[in-house]
Amino acid sequence: MSARTITLDTIDRGPVVVPEPGWCRGHEGELPEYFADITHNTRIVRAAATTDRHGTVPLLQVHISHAPYRERFPEPHPVISVVLDCKQDFVAEDIAELIEGLRSVERILAYTSVEAKRLREVQP
Template structure:
């Protein structure tokens, strides 16, 4: 079921558009231009636990689509892991990166599936 949403924009006034079912809403999108309207999916996170520094966030990835700026959905990716670690943490960090890569691939596959339904 597609919902219709209306947002007030600086350049076009009220803009009404269909919101895809995977969009989590447009909270916080105020005082924007029409091209700033973005559909965002749920954010998928990945990380690992290290012995010396505890939890290490590695990435956040989600599907994003600015329908007035982009033809199709894209993936929005933030890589978080940075720092110096004990050598003993290397295996856990490596395993965490493998998990992170699998999550990127899954989100990218879903974006491709959604894109194929649009174009």
């Protein structure tokens, strides 16, 4: 997979041309940032459980991210950005739905891990 290039306005360097991986969702609408803060992201994938008591309960947000220009902790390869998002009290009857939602979390994380490894292999 070959990277295309994109011109981004930065606070510290003005317009810069950087490679943009084909999997990046794009940077449209982003405000200028520092060069070191340029980050490529996939779309966000979410998982939730639907319970009788709480309705839809968010459990997970995940996407692949790559910040190759960071000054501290540069990312030589794409990483997986994970937000686990559940703090609720559940009645016993809702636990089956919660477990099914957690199975979705497991499947999404497993798929995202495989995809991040694949992207690492095809990265220029």
